[in-house]
Amino acid sequence: MSAQSITIHTKQDIIDYVNRQKNAKRTALLLIIVLGTIFLDAYDLTILGTATDQLTSEFKLSPSYLSFVMTAMPFGAFFGAAIGGFFADRFGRKLILSVSLISLIIGSLGAALSPTPAILLCFRLLMGFAIGMDSPVAFTFVAEISNQKDKGRNVNYWQVVWYIAVVSSALIVMLFYALGTGTLLWRYTVGLGAVFATIILVLRLFYLSESPTWSMKNKTLVQASRELEKNYNINVNIEPYKGENEEFKRTEVKHPLRTLFNKRYRKRTILATAIATLQGMQYYAIGLYIPLIAAYVIGQNKLESLSGTALINIAGIIGGLVGALLTTKFGARRLTITGFSIVAFTMIIIGLFYGHTYTWxxxxxxxxxxxxxxxxxxxxxxxxxxxxxxxxxxxxxxGFVESISRFGSMFGTFVFPIILASFGLNKTMLIIAIFPILGLIITKLIKWEPVGKDLEYEDQYIEKV
Known part of the structure; x- marks a missing residue:
């Protein structure tokens, strides 16, 4: 079958094509390649959570030092996210997506071979920096290659990928554990992350082109049309109107932080940051340490707790898929309110009844x-x-939202093992339940729904040079 042909007269035609295009197979391929970093993010963050006993045994780690090691990646991600979004707007999405993966490969190999906890900590910081730099750019790229109707759904597929990675990490640990790797278990599994990162890097280099909408804002009509052609595997005929193909002056936001908190964007920024940060607090406290929770609930047997971890996280795959598919119909804000309510309810129930009811x-x-x-x-x-x-x-x-949200990741990752060791599972759940309750209140108060909106016209309201 021959490739589709379209004619481009102006840069607005590029935006219009992206918003209307129905090239589902090509978009799906790009989504898989771009969201591969989310798989790595989840895999690398959770893999040590499934092997904390081997890690602690080899390095004789205290609960506090274990918290430092586990928190290193979110801490590094804070700085990576802060600059990733900035440089992606400046130099393009594809370059940052490639640089971040190369850094992640180096970090994963270094972590797997670390002879001391201090060196492990340094390479985990590098891994976090790479993930933090990549993640906001990946979400941005997905939004910019998706049509107007499917943007919200496609961006939200990242959560499905996340839980597939979490389940995969548990199964991979079970495999290496069954092979008798002993205290080297965590090294094999962390090193395997470098293999996954290399595969994704190769796929990106072969199949991924620059974001067509970023190119439209930062390149000539001919250059932007070529990026459109590569991404969607189509033939583009360029018939520019007079003046359309002249050299294009780069547009940049003069005061980005001030713009993010001006009258137009303030509540959007606050809402996104609050939700992203509070969900990080609740997930990185509970979800990241499910192997430890499984040991409390199921027992100390390694294979049983890992099997329980894999089975329980299938609920995350289902939830992420349901959330993504319902985004277009119900909107992001309503689904957030529902999700926070469910999370708060479950944490309170566990806090009140663990040890006094059925394990199942x-x-x-x-x-x-x-x-x-x-x-x-x-x-x-x-x-x-x-x-x-x-x-x-x-x-x-x-980038700003992702960076600030990493405070939530760091907080949840660091405090959970300490609180759990001090107060037990019941009180820990009740204490951490404050996060979803606070998130529920904020989301109810701030009324902003971005799903289905075309915001490109807002360039005129943004201060540029």
Whole structure:
């Protein structure tokens, strides 16, 4: 079958094609390649959570030092996200997506071979920096290659990918554990992340072109049309109107932070940042340490706790898929409210009844927690950020939200093992339940729904040079 042919007269035609295009197979391929980093993010963050006993045994780690090691990636991601979005707006999406993966490969190999906890900590910081730099750009790219109707759904598929990675990490740990790797278990599994990263890098280099909407804002009509051609595997005939193909002056936001908090964007930025940060607090406290929780609920047997971890996280895959598919119909804000409500309910139930009711009921509550989180705030916070700004501000906006949200990741990752060791599972759940309750209140108060909106016209309201 021959490739589709279209005619481009102006740069607005590029935006119009992207918003209307129905090239589902090509878009699906690009989504898989771009969201591959989300798989790596989840895999690399959770893989140590499934092997904390081997890690602790080899390096004789205290609960506090274990928290430092586990928090290193979110800490590095804070700085990576802060500059990733900025440079993606400046130099393009594809370059940052490639540089971040190369950094992740180096970090994964270095972490797997680390002879001391301090060196492990340094390479985990590098891994976090790479993930932080890549993630907001990945969300931005997905939003910019998706048609207007499917933007929200496509961005939200990241949560499905996340939980597939979490389940995969548990199964991979089970495989290496069964092979008798002993205390080297965590090294094999962390090193495997470098193999996955290399595969994704190769796919990106072969199949991924620059974002057509970024090119439209930063390149000539001919250059932007060529990027459109490569991404969607179509033939583009260029028939520019007079003056359309002249050299294009780059547009940049003069004061990005001030713009993100001006009258037009303030509530969007606050809502996206609050949801993304609070979902990070609740997930990285509970979801990241499900192997530890499984040991409490199911028992200390390694294979049983890992099997329980894999089964429980299937609820996250289902929740993420449901959330993505319902985004277009119900909107991101309504799904966030529902998700926060489910999460708060499950955490309170576990806090009140763990140790006083059936084990299967507690396990079901943990699964329901993941379902509500994945279909609600876990998915929607990052989607709201990616969908709330026009192209010239999107990289900086998603980068800012992603960067600040990593405080939530760091907080949840660091405090959970300490609180759990001090107060036990019941009180820990009740304490952390404050996060979804606060998220529910904020989302109810701030009324902004980005799904289905075309924001490119807002360039005129943004201060540029």
């Amino acid at each position: 009921l507690i396990a079901f509550m943990v699964a329901l927690f993941l379902f509500g989180h994945a279909g609600g705030p876990g998915t929607q916070g990052k989607a709201i950020a990616a969908l709330s700004y026009p192209t010239i501000l999107r990289g900086k906006g998603t």
